[in-house]
Amino acid sequence: MIPCPGGTRHMGRKTFSNYLEKEYTKMESELKKIFEGLEYISTTSDIWSVHNRSFLGITSHWINPTTLQRQKAALACKRIKGRHTYAVIASEIDHIHSLYGVSTKVTSTVTDNGSNFVKAFAMYQPESLSDDDDDDEEEVIFTDVADVLNTAAEEGIVLPPHQRCASHTLNLISCADVLKWLLSNPGTKGIYRSSTAKCTALWNKASRSTVASEIVSDVVTKKLLVPCTTRWNSFYDAVARIVEIPMTDLSAISDRLQLKSISDRELHFLKEYCAIMKPLTVALDILQGEENCYFSTLLPTLETLMSKTLEMKDSLTVATGLPEAIVQAIKKRFASVLESNDAMLAAVTLPKFKLRWVRDQRKKEMVKGILAAECHKCVPGPEQQPARNPVSPTTPPDSGSSKDKEQDFFCFEDDDETFSKFHTIKAICLKQSAATPSSAPVERLFSLGSLVLSPKRNRLSDQRFEKLLLMRYNHWFES
Structure with a gap:
């Protein structure tokens, strides 16, 4: 139920439309403000077809750095016309990420195994990632003329790492x-x-x-x-x-x-x-x-x-x-998941699991080594560290900072309380655990969409439908 301003007085169509526009703008600004204070978020994406129309849905997910609670928000449910090609999908996802200013903060985007999504993320990865996947042998590639003409419009599109829905x-x-x-x-x-x-x-x-x-x-x-x-x-x-x-x-x-x-x-x-x-x-x-x-x-x-x-x-x-x-x-x-260092780091830094899920001793030692190396990367180099008190010639150099951070895990593993006091472990967990393992959240967005775009309201404009759905999913009117 959407509350009406000014008590119980019913609003006219034009007044109510203006009210919705105002509330949507306020919600969008609030989300952007929240994202500015975050370092890591993840997104899920999928395409939904209803009443002969197709929509691209995107939801965002992150861990609140203060409360350590999972939080979410819907970013878009945008109409897609024509064929659902990988280029169209990539362009829309990149545009929505840019709109909310999270392009550099998204750790991964979760989608299903659809070939159009898989190809979109394969084609528009950063050069440092895509170059690693190239084969040593050169391959002759035949390019469609339409693709060449659209190249200029597609330049600059960079998508985050792709994660397939588990x-x-x-x-x-x-x-x-x-x-x-x-x-x-x-x-x-x-x-x-x-x-x-x-x-x-x-x-x-x-x-x-x-x-x-x-x-x-x-x-x-x-x-x-x-x-x-x-x-x-x-x-x-x-x-x-x-x-x-x-x-x-x-x-x-x-x-x-x-x-x-x-x-x-x-x-x-x-x-x-x-x-x-x-x-x-x-x-x-x-x-x-x-x-x-x-x-x-x-x-x-x-x-x-x-x-x-x-x-x-x-x-x-x-x-x-x-x-x-x-x-x-x-x-x-x-x-790829079973051998992924990121997946291992995510699991081992979450207090719920730590190392309890690793049964093989050799693998347990390997995971410890991966975490120690990651902790070492989180330690700033000598040129980035703040100045310390002078060390006397008889005092050995202070290398405790790096060692202490690398050994955080071994204390953390035996600690039954929250890991908030282990700052390095917490930082790794916030980054690696931001994503959801499946794209179920965006599918729930579509389930809610079927209630908004009901048969009796199927003449809603694409923009009005999107705004109503996002405000309802984000519980904008609950307070």
Whole structure:
């Protein structure tokens, strides 16, 4: 509800429009003022299509240096016309970052694995980053004339480092990699197809007929869940609901609906499937969080996911090789994250994790070395350090500053209180943990957008819709 100035008096259309413009300008100025005081922020971005219109959404995320609380704000939900090419996406993202003065402060931008986003960030990285990715061999590249003509307009566009959405990647593992293994393995191919076909028939019957739904309600107290095509989690939840039903009740439901009943072996397979996939669903829920989910969460979550998945392989009788297949898929799709120094620094500097997630002793020593090196980089050089009191000839040179900062971690690891007194560790954490592990926040922006741009209000102008959505997402009128 948007409060009206001047008590309860209703405003006319023109007065209300002027009021919204004034409030939006005030909100935009307030955000810019907040960003001026920040050193590190991150953004998420995605494209949403509704009512034959497409919008590019961008949200920002940072850690308050004083309270250490996660904070967020929506920056844009801008209309995009024409094709969603990588050049158009790059130009809009760069423009929005520049508009709020955060181009040099964004540590990373999180998007899904869409090819247009991936190419945009690959093409418009700073030279120091893009040069590292170039192959030694020269390659002949054919350039489109239109691209040449647009080069002048695209010059000067620089995007921050790109981070792929971890939730989207885990969904790909659940849908593509797991399905590929189940259908290519002779021991699971037939039983997977038959069991899911019977489940699908049951879902269709119960969801499309009120009589069938009443029959199910007569036998079991919980309603059957129907999977959604866009969310793998919904498929897992629907199967998990079926395996909770006793075999006798399942047979009774199938008989009354005149459907083929799920056999004992098929039910056993579905139970194994749910047991294997449960850690993955928990990981998805963690990584799609927002208020208390940092980039620091990603690496410990992946390590724990792989460990818990492998733990159950000895208790399986049908899908015996599926846990190893899932772990291999995680290692392949998250290879860059698992070996990333930034991801390790983010995890190890967050008090919630520290070194507890590292089980291998050699890796633990390696992580300590990476952190010590990062702490050393944070120590100013001799020419930058303030003048100290003269040191007598008998006193050894004071090198304690560098050593103390490098050793912050070893005290920090044993400290159960907040890390606010370890300034170097805090500075590293604020930088590395600014990003979110997934692009779920911008998807929540679009969910809110569907309430603003409802069928009854689909004639809102693009600019008015964006302003209403951003003010609502940023809770501008709550106070």
